[in-house]
Amino acid sequence: MSLRTLYDKIWDAHIVSEQEGGTTILYIDRHLVHEVTSPQAFEGLRLAGRKVRHPERTLAVPDHNVPTTDRSAGISDPESKLQIDTLLDNCATFGVEIYPMEDIRQGIVHVTGPEQGFTLPGATIVCGDSHTSTHGAFGSLAFGIGTSEVEHVLATQTLISQRSKNMRVRVDGELPHGVTAKDMALAIIGKIGTAGGTGYVIEYAGEAVEALTMEGRMTLCNMTIEAGARAGLVAPDQKTFDYLMGRPKAPKAGAWEMAVSEWSKLSSDDGAHFDHEIVLKAQDIAPLITWGTSPEQVLPITSAVPDPSAIDDAGKKEAAERALAYMGLTPGTPLTEVPVDKVFIGSCTNGRIEDLRAAAAVTKDQKVAAHVNAIVVPGSGLVKEQAEAEGLDKIFLEAGFEWREPGCSMCLAMNADKLAPGERCASTSNRNFEGRQGKGGRTHLMSPAMAVAAAISGHLADVRDYQVRD
Amino acid sequence: MEKFDKLTGVAAPLNMINVDTDMIIPKQFLKTIKRSGLGKHLFDEMRYDDDGKEQPDFVLNKPQYRDAKILVCGDNFGCGSSREHAPWAIADFGIRCVIAPSFADIFYNNCFKNGILPIALPQDQIDLLMDDAERGANAIIEIDLENQTIKGPDGGTLSFEIDAARKQALLEGLDEIGVTLEAEKNITEFEKNRASAQPWL
Numbered sequence: 124m125s126l127r128t129l130y131d132k133i134w135d136a137h138i139v140s141e142q143e144g145g146t147t148i149l150y151i152d153r154h155l156v157h158e159v160t161s162p163q164a165f166e167g168l169r170l171a172g173r174k175v176r177h178p179e180r181t182l183a184v185p186d187h188n189v190p191t192t193d194r195s196a197g198i199s200d201p202e203s204k205l206q207i208d209t210l211l212d213n214c215a216t217f218g219v220e221i222y223p224m225e226d227i228r229q230g231i232v233h234v235t236g237p238e239q240g241f242t243l244p245g246a247t248i249v250c251g252d253s254h255t256s257t258h259g260a261f262g263s264l265a266f267g268i269g270t271s272e273v274e275h276v277l278a279t280q281t282l283i284s285q286r287s288k289n290m291r292v293r294v295d296g297e298l299p300h301g302v303t304a305k306d307m308a309l310a311i312i313g314k315i316g317t318a319g320g321t322g323y324v325i326e327y328a329g330e331a332v333e334a335l336t337m338e339g340r341m342t343l344c345n346m347t348i349e350a351g352a353r354a355g356l357v358a359p360d361q362k363t364f365d366y367l368m369g370r371p372k373a374p375k376a377g378a379w380e381m382a383v384s385e386w387s388k389l390s391s392d393d394g395a396h397f398d399h400e401i402v403l404k405a406q407d408i409a410p411l412i413t414w415g416t417s418p419e420q421v422l423p424i425t426s427a428v429p430d431p432s433a434i435d436d437a438g439k440k441e442a443a444e445r446a447l448a449y450m451g452l453t454p455g456t457p458l459t460e461v462p463v464d465k466v467f468i469g470s471c472t473n474g475r476i477e478d479l480r481a482a483a484a485v486t487k488d489q490k491v492a493a494h495v496n497a498i499v500v501p502g503s504g505l506v507k508e509q510a511e512a513e514g515l516d517k518i519f520l521e522a523g524f525e526w527r528e529p530g531c532s533m534c535l536a537m538n539a540d541k542l543a544p545g546e547r548c549a550s551t552s553n554r555n556f557e558g559r560q561g562k563g564g565r566t567h568l569m570s571p572a573m574a575v576a577a578a579i580s581g582h583l584a585d586v587r588d589y590q591v592r593d
Numbered sequence: 594m595e596k597f598d599k600l601t602g603v604a605a606p607l608n609m610i611n612v613d614t615d616m617i618i619p620k621q622f623l624k625t626i627k628r629s630g631l632g633k634h635l636f637d638e639m640r641y642d643d644d645g646k647e648q649p650d651f652v653l654n655k656p657q658y659r660d661a662k663i664l665v666c667g668d669n670f671g672c673g674s675s676r677e678h679a680p681w682a683i684a685d686f687g688i689r690c691v692i693a694p695s696f697a698d699i700f701y702n703n704c705f706k707n708g709i710l711p712i713a714l715p716q717d718q719i720d721l722l723m724d725d726a727e728r729g730a731n732a733i734i735e736i737d738l739e740n741q742t743i744k745g746p747d748g749g750t751l752s753f754e755i756d757a758a759r760k761q762a763l764l765e766g767l768d769e770i771g772v773t774l775e776a777e778k779n780i781t782e783f784e785k786n787r788a789s790a791q792p793w794l
């Protein structure tokens with residue numbers, strides 16, 4: 124057999140049938156569902172008199188709309204409430220398991236899936252959400268789909284799809300002190316651009332990727348969609364197996380050994396062909412920050428706001444001018460002199476326990492600047508519980524952060540957590556698009572530790588200037 | 594799904610790169626549990642000011658583009674969130690064809706599920722169409738999916754590529770789920786094999 128990439132192997136193992144021209148019926152092992160992109164899909168099933176083919180391969184959780192403050196009185200926004208109630212109803216009607224808001228397991232769908240062991244190596248995983256790429260950290264082929272496709276998967280447990288091209292991104296060497304998986308992701312996007320991965324599935328490899336924890340790999344794969352690629356992949360290894368062992372939905376003893384021996388075969392063959400390959404040196408990556416309204420508009424924190432007149436490409440120049448006007452920034456201003464109003468630590472990119480630990484390490488014995496409103500939103504109820512068991516909540520609260528209930532929160536501001544027009548936010552989320560965190564809101568993307576540095580200093584700041592305390 | 598074969602109409606120029614789906618339809622309109630009625634919110638934050646009044650400069654607010662059926666755009670159109678509300682809003686506004694140098698994958702897929710034809714063309718051809726579109730209401734463009742051609746207002750014709758299966762689905766307005774379920778035998782067979790080889794899945 125010819126040499127195959129990890130992506131090829133997973134793809135091949137899921138072909139139900141293939142038409143001439145490459146259009147494939149692809150089998151889907153796991154389907155995650157949330158409240159925003161599913162109501163019209165369930166409605167479609169109902170109208171056509173169809174059932175969910177495999178409710179047991181489907182897991183639902185409300186996350187985008189849930190309030191992150193006191194939930195005892197329920198959801199006050201009537202539209203959010205209707206959407207979440209609709210999800211509960213649909214799950215009851217179609218027999219799909221759901222973790223409702225009151226359940227400790229509730230959280231952002233891409234935090235919950237791995238946490239429960241629902242995400243497994245070699246599996247195909249979809250969700251009506253672009254950041255489904257997160258799950259690729261486990262060596263599963265995971266990607267976002269639209270609502271019509273959600274309906275298709277619910278009804279058939281398959282998807283009509285076309286094979287992507289293969290790209291490998293290798294990061295060699297060791298990340299410097301203060302540089303995280305988030306910086307690695309931003310560095311890659313900065314290098315290839317937000318459309319650089321279009322049409323590809325990216326496999327991440329190299330020492331710096333192998334050295335990442337599972338949480339770090341999830342951060343990296345999560346941001347893959349911001350590089351335009353549909354899915355990111357990291358070959359599973361002992362860390363992957365250790366993370367999964369004993370999780371509620373992972374294979375149990377007996378099946379476990381068999382699964383691990385299958386999973387151990389999941390890597391690209393030596394010499395397999397990649398349509399495109401890029402290599403980065405880990406030691407060249409600095410703590411990064413976005414200055415514009417696209418994740419590719421990224422620079423080391425030690426830089427100044429760029430000058431659009433120095434950009435050659437006409438489209439990029441115009442985009443930069445528009446971005447600077449929107450962001451209220453003047454070319455030449457050192458990034459570390461840009462004041463912030465809000466700080467958001469959370470999201471499916473950086474709302475896991477390791478992210479909160481990293482943030483707490485910088486927060487300890489410090490105070491949030493007086494003019495800054497800073498919130499920490501754990502990615503799930505279980506992350507929150509774990510953080511509280513470790514006392515991280517106290518560190519944040521003593522410093523002046525708010526400590527919230529789990530959900531998407533200010534990542535996309537569908538609930539009450541949002542920026543006012545003109546407000547500037549240091550955010551650990553994944554998108555700095557215009558209006559993403561609230562109409563007129565200005566978002567700078569960065570790692571959790573960098574966001575804390577911004578909270579403490581009151582302006583964008585270099586985490587390397589802040590002592591990390593154990 | 595609505596069929597797509599030929600389309601004749603005005604093209605609106607939206608000369609921006611990286612137009613994301615948050616711009617196409619902001620999150621406050623994602624709270625709906627329906628597919629319909631999103632056209633009035635298409636490009637909401639660029640189209641209206643804070644009081645909900647139309648911004649006269651925005652292309653779709655200009656009289657000559659209010660009935661546009663085609664959108665000519667910059668590179669990487671539809672990036673970001675997977676929200677199918679984006680094509681729903683575009684279709685509900687009356688636009689059935691989007692032309693750009695490149696599209697984000699999920700948005701591109703979503704178009705086909707909603708009777709919208711996304712056409713990717715090299716930048717120099719986009720530049721020509723952008724010029725045509727700038728000329729306003731009398732610059733009518735004709736799209737012919739069967740023959741894969743775009744005829745400009747001056748009679749010049751461009752051709753475009755499209756995957757054969759997707760073309761057929763659009764031409765026939767196929768119910769994809771129905772078609773897949775015709776192959777249910779294969780799915781069941783696959784599941785049987787899978788259950789013995791990888792019982793944990």
Ligand code: SF4
Nearest residue numbers: 254470471531534535
């Ligand atoms: S945290 Fe943000 S990016 Fe992640 S699923 Fe929620 S809204 Fe989407």
